[in-house]
Amino acid sequence: MATHAEHTIAGPAAAALASLTPAQLHFLRALPKAELHAHLNGSIPLPALQDLANQYLQTEQEDSDAVRASIAQLQAGVTLNEIHEFFGLFPAIYALTSTPTALAQAARAVLAHFLLPRTSLLDPDPASSTKPSSPDGKFPEAAYLELRTTPRETSAMSRMKYVETVLDEVERYPADRAALIVSLDRRMSADVAAECVRCAVQLKEAGRRVVGIDLCGDVKAGDMTTFEAHFREAKAAGLGVTLHIAETEDTPVAEIHTLLSFNPDRLGHATFLDTPMRELVRSRKTCIEICLSSNLLCKTVPVLADHHVRWYLREDHPVAICTDDILPFRNSLLGEYALLMAAPPLGLGLTEAEVERVARMAMECRFRLGSRMES
Numbered sequence: 612m613a614t615h616a617e618h619t620i621a622g623p624a625a626a627a628l629a630s631l632t633p634a635q636l637h638f639l640r641a642l643p644k645a646e647l648h649a650h651l652n653g654s655i656p657l658p659a660l661q662d663l664a665n666q667y668l669q670t671e672q673e674d675s676d677a678v679r680a681s682i683a684q685l686q687a688g689v690t691l692n693e694i695h696e697f698f699g700l701f702p703a704i705y706a707l708t709s710t711p712t713a714l715a716q717a718a719r720a721v722l723a724h725f726l727l728p729r730t731s732l733l734d735p736d737p738a739s740s741t742k743p744s745s746p747d748g749k750f751p752e753a754a755y756l757e758l759r760t761t762p763r764e765t766s767a768m769s770r771m772k773y774v775e776t777v778l779d780e781v782e783r784y785p786a787d788r789a790a791l792i793v794s795l796d797r798r799m800s801a802d803v804a805a806e807c808v809r810c811a812v813q814l815k816e817a818g819r820r821v822v823g824i825d826l827c828g829d830v831k832a833g834d835m836t837t838f839e840a841h842f843r844e845a846k847a848a849g850l851g852v853t854l855h856i857a858e859t860e861d862t863p864v865a866e867i868h869t870l871l872s873f874n875p876d877r878l879g880h881a882t883f884l885d886t887p888m889r890e891l892v893r894s895r896k897t898c899i900e901i902c903l904s905s906n907l908l909c910k911t912v913p914v915l916a917d918h919h920v921r922w923y924l925r926e927d928h929p930v931a932i933c934t935d936d937i938l939p940f941r942n943s944l945l946g947e948y949a950l951l952m953a954a955p956p957l958g959l960g961l962t963e964a965e966v967e968r969v970a971r972m973a974m975e976c977r978f979r980l981g982s983r984m985e986s
């Protein structure tokens with residue numbers, strides 16, 4: 612396995628981590644956590660992305676300047692005025708993961724980041740006194756990772772080859788550590804979305820470790836009514852369904868109703884559900900994938916005290932605390948849990964017992980559980 616590339620943590624997650632005691636940090640590190648919402652191309656640790664960029668820039672490319680500028684921007688820390696700016700970050704990253712070799716390298720780095728045990732936490736300042744007191748404790752960021760990615764056709768690979776390449780890396784880990792979710796992008800044509808679902812179903816039926824289908828991408832793009840058939844097919848094949856939903860306040864209510872009518876198993880963000888929608892989600896016990904730093908940095912939630920996770924926690928509704936995209940958001944799974952535990956206003960001030968309960972809920976919401984669990 613590749614060695615860990617270091618990953619810098621900054622922003623709300625770093626502030627929350629820095630406020631915890633060594634005992635609290637040790638508790639969080641030792642807690643088995645499931646990462647259920649991480650996008651491959653948004654989760655490449657920066658040093659691994661820099662390696663990919665160095666390889667890419669060895670030959671002069673048309674977009675070399677744009678790639679250099681994006682790396683510099685990611686290095687300095689991205690400031691977003693609103694969520695739509697976020698999607699502009701990806702073209703330069705995609706240039707670096709467009710061949711099977713580069714994609715495999717990226718996937719391997721992401722999996723290593725989440726799954727390989729490490730001695731010290733991802734501390735923004737390794738010399739600081741916030742280091743855990745237990746020197747021998749080695750814990751991975753995540754006990755289990757459901758990595759998601761959107762199959763891309765490039766001049767060097769088909770969508771099927773894309774998914775197989777990522778799966779080859781996922782399957783280097785045991786089945787109880789890692790699995791793959793295939794994402795459909797809202798901008799996809801019906802034909803391309805159908806092709807992606809076909810890839811996922813075929814690979815699952817061939818015994819490969821695809822466990823679900825996701826809907827993601829620019830919140831303003833696409834007509835969601837056209838996706839119903841794809842999710843129905845995925846469900847019929849025994850794949851879990853998770854949908855990014857209601858990420859922005861201006862999401863049309865009709866769109867949210869359409870997406871909920873697909874009977875998703877999990878929902879990403881679900882920031883702007885009105886009371887009847889929340890009640891529906893509650894009655895179905897649909898797990899909500901919560902990405903605190905992502906919401907704060909994309910400014911869809913102004914402050915933690917206003918975050919919708921508080922309602923779900925009060926209702927003891929299943930939630931999974933997740934990172935979304937550690938590359939632009941400079942967070943970590945540990946940092947997201949620190950946001951639960953740190954005293955307000957840096958965090959939500961949950962007790963250890965409450966945080967433990969939240970971590971257990973995420974484990975229970977894995978797609979590999981229940982009827983979908985395979986040998």
Ligand code: IMP
Pocket residue numbers: 650651652653701759760761794796827828829830855858905935936
């Ligand atoms: P990929 O699917 O591995 O290529 O990961 C990057 C992609 O994930 C982006 O192009 C977006 O489509 C998607 N993505 C990442 N974060 C979000 C989010 O918060 N909302 C919607 N889509 C997202």
Ligand code: ZN
Pocket residue numbers: 648650827855879935
């Ligand atoms: Zn996401």
